[in-house]
């Protein structure tokens with residue numbers, strides 16, 4: 001059963017730009033799919049449409065409701081006046097869950113993303129990688145069916161990025177959400193996913209779909225072979 005289904009989807013912005021044209025794609029529940037392509041080919045537009053933040057101009061789209069979707073941007077956008085715990089609590093707070101009720105769930109999540117020691121640190125005290133971990137925890141705290149990530153690690157250094165790639169696969173395997181990961185790194189797309197969707201052109205179209213026949217968990221040998229292939 002497809003969790004996400006796009007059929008002949010177009011997006012034309014009010015400025016007149018046709019950003020995405022005739023996009024067909026299906027993603028099954030539980031998949032980890034990468035969306036790869038150069039800057040400007042419409043990747044973020046696709047993600048925003050899947051999230052319901054932007055309406056398609058033509059075609060049909062089936063995707064989980066907003067509440068069942070977590071979204072992670074390249075810029076962590078944390079509230080600077082709140083500590084890590086309260087930043088992660090935010091989506092639950094909006095949903096009406098009191099701090100005391102949410103505490104256990106948040107503590108367990110902070111533990112799994114490696115932030116237990118930082119629960120009461122403020123964003124300004126965190127490294128880029130830690131801010132990204134906080135942002136991912138905030139996206140996962142509602143236990144979403146779908147996690148959309150828009151070039152989340154692009155601004156991080158190589159070592160931090162690889163560690164997050166490894167950990168992300170672990171969280172995905174533990175929590176069983178469906179993942180749609182946008183990147184312009186071939187390495188990252190191949191390392192993370194079982195299927196790479198390639199977009200290109202203006203307007204952006206889907207130009208290729210590449211299966212990655214390497215089972216999880218993926219060990220150091222696979223990582224090295226992917227690295228040298230880029």
Ligand code: ADP
Pocket residue numbers: 013014015017018019037038039040041042043044045046202
């Ligand atoms: P990518 O994420 O692959 O870099 P985008 O989806 O951001 O691509 O952009 C695709 C095209 O749509 C680009 O030409 C961009 O300028 C245009 N675009 C993106 N967002 C908007 C917007 N809010 N209004 C008008 N044009 C936009």
Ligand code: MG
Pocket residue numbers: 043044045150
């Ligand atoms: Mg983008």
